[in-house]
Amino acid sequence: MTRYVNCVKLGTSEEGLTSLPFPGTKGQYIYDNVSQKAWKEWISMQTMLINENRLSSFESKAKKMVEEERDKFLFGSGFQVPEGYIPPKI
Template sequence: MNDRVVFCARLQCEAKGLAKPPYPGELGQRIFEQVSESAWLAWRSHQTMLINEYRLSPIDPKARKFLEEEMEKFLFGGGEVTQPEGYVPPSGD
């Protein structure tokens, strides 16, 4: 059972932490230490939207670099998060 609590860099409050680093390397460790589970799930949804809207291939090095940069902006701030031109989020209906 995961009872970790972190001060989430995205939400700017204490929240339930991740059970393990969700990404390799230093960035994954930083996410593990500073990002909540709910913020990570929000990133995963945003990442899926970016992959679909821009038709990215996660195995393409340029796409991976773009997604990693967007992940840092989304989770830690430091720039405006990319939204595809004309993107309208699906309605909850």
């Protein structure tokens, strides 16, 4: 059975995630309040941030930056793509 959430990012009722994106209270909050569509958008933005900023996923500074940008993207405002970023042509 499909689960729907009132997505905080999109402001609409959308299909919810099928499982927690990661353990803990933040993972549960995302599961309860973010749609599959918005999460997919975040994963694309996360990949772009990691690549454009040449981040190493095992460094704590990089993890903290990605977490902060995730919260801005999904729940708040202030998310910006890196300066000079040119999206790929499709």
